[in-house]
């Protein structure tokens with residue numbers, strides 16, 4: 001074993017001791033159960049440009065949730081995710097302004113579902129990296145009172161102790177660690193100029209103080225290691241990917257020449273499976289538009305495979321074990 | 328000037344937090360204040376514009392390619408609509424008056440103080456960083472003072488510090504601020520020194536040399552592997568910086584932090600010493616510093632004194648004239664010895680100078696020239 005391997009093994013050993021997982025040299029998929037991903041599309045959801053019909057969004061959400069959880073009533077499905085006493089964090093992705101961030105309409109639709117499931121309005125927190133990012137995406141900062149809260153990490157602050165998991169060594173957002181009991185992950189379906197794509201796994205870069213340190217090597221293994229953090233892994237109960245307007249090249253900022261109206265949402269509980277499915281949708285669009293695959297341009301998001309390996313076991317990257325339901 | 332959070336405020340916030348969770352009703356966040364990180368920004372000096380509002384930063388060898396609304400590895404600059412801005416100009420998060428020996432410099436104005444400043448940020452991420460609580464932050468995550476370059480020079484004059492030291496974090500990432508301070512400092516006869524990892528591109532380094540009087544560089548190891556795995560950096564570029572400084576005639580010293588089992592082999596030090604002898608000459612001071620477990624590297628012990636002494640002997644046997652041991656107060660190798668007559672010409676106890684036997688840059692005992700900046 002050379003020095004580099006020794007350091008790497010030791011880095012994982014810390015986490016593995018904690019989690020009880022055995023270290024292996026084989027990067028094989030972990031034996032997690034099959035995963036279900038629901039894709040709901042409806043072209044009539046788009047009113048105009050970046051405005052969406054609230055009723056249609058609401059019905060897309062209901063259908064997706066019932067499909068995912070096998071329920072007849074959407075409220076029952078939501079009750080499988082949250083309790084009335086939960087403080088629910090909505091981790092949006094809004095670093096790219098109004099047009100390529102989690103849309104306000106989708107967030108509002110989710111809030112109304114949470115309220116129906118019994119969560120108190122005051123116990124819902126919309127959060128991301130900075131207040132200014134949230135504001136640029138159309139959210140209104142609110143840190144007090146009985147209404148829904150909305151806050152950036154720059155205001156809520158970070159824990160003082162370093163969270164060290166795998167190659168990640170970061171301070172965690174207090175919103176994640178101290179306030180939320182459940183997190184709903186709300187990424188956007190888009191390309192990323194360094195790490196290939198930015199979906200549910202990468203969205204938690206917005207929960208650490210130093211995301212800029214972890215973009216090298218196409219984010220691998222950093223993005224996978226992020227999910228070794230118990231607060232991220234255990235509190236995230238649901239992922240609803242905003243794929244209303246999607247981008248297949250030039251991300252993460254909004255580049256009008258590379259966006260398309262996907263008019264959909266992608267819902268699941270397994271971030272690896274959801275990212276895998278999202279990645280394939282982006283690749284399909286790239287092919288359709290005659291541009292090179294992410295592999296060909298040196299941005300294949302291998303961190304998705306790393307997240308599925310036995311050292312991480314975060315979810316499924318095996319298409320045979322991902323059930324994709326289109327509605 | 329920003330105020331820092333007091334202990335009482337911190338306790339109050341924790342108390343509020345506890346009560347909100349116990350009651351199960353989330354009434355709101357404690358009264359946190361966001362840092363106005365973008366209230367003052369200055370366009371970066373070294374970058375190139377790319378298509379689709381992308382930019383490539385040309386300041387350090389990382390050469391980050393950055394999209395609109397994004398930041399590079401160091402986290403202190405942002406691409407705003409295709410232009411690159413620094414958010415740390417005039418915003419030091421720490422300002423202290425330190426003995427110059429603390430930097431450490433052993434051949435630069437001994438016994439004087441340096442007004443020592445830093446902003447947040449670094450272009451590496453060393454697993455053992457002692458100052459990670461500032462070096463690894465972004466501007467919005469830290470309280471800062473607002474001190475433009477001319478005011479900083481005035482503070483230095485008021486404190487009777489003959490030099491301003493850019494230190495603690497990585498001055499390369501606050502290049503524009505350091506440069507502008509250098510310009511002002513030169514006008515008023517104050518010296519400008521940089522304590523750096525040397526990870527900078529040649530063009531900005533050459534330009535900066537016009538306003539620098541001394542540089543201390545942390546040579547992290549003598550292998551690319553260590554630079555990549557432990558520091559997220561690159562040895563080759565750092566070695567290029569040494570050669571550039573030599574060519575420009577800037578006084579510089581080297582610190583080598585000895586990390587047990589990772590960069591402490593005799594072979595590595597022999598190779599490094601031979602390279603220094605060959606490219607820089609025998610008179611560059613080299614400080615072997617003791618490691619203490621920090622940050623992400625807490626599973627290693629402090630460097631054994633025996634190792635430091637062995638490495639010092641190794642470097643001296645290769646021909647280096649001025650080899651020190653750092654972070655071990657009271658050790659004999661804190662002193663400067665004249666390589667010719669072997670007498671102590673600068674005697675130190677920690678950061679204190681107890682005797683100085685150098686006159687006009689020469690050993691008072693034998694007249695041998697001792698390299699450095701002595702006045």
Ligand code: SF4
Nearest residue numbers: 384387390391399401
């Ligand atoms: S100075 Fe910062 S942004 Fe520029 S290349 Fe270096 S790390 Fe990247």
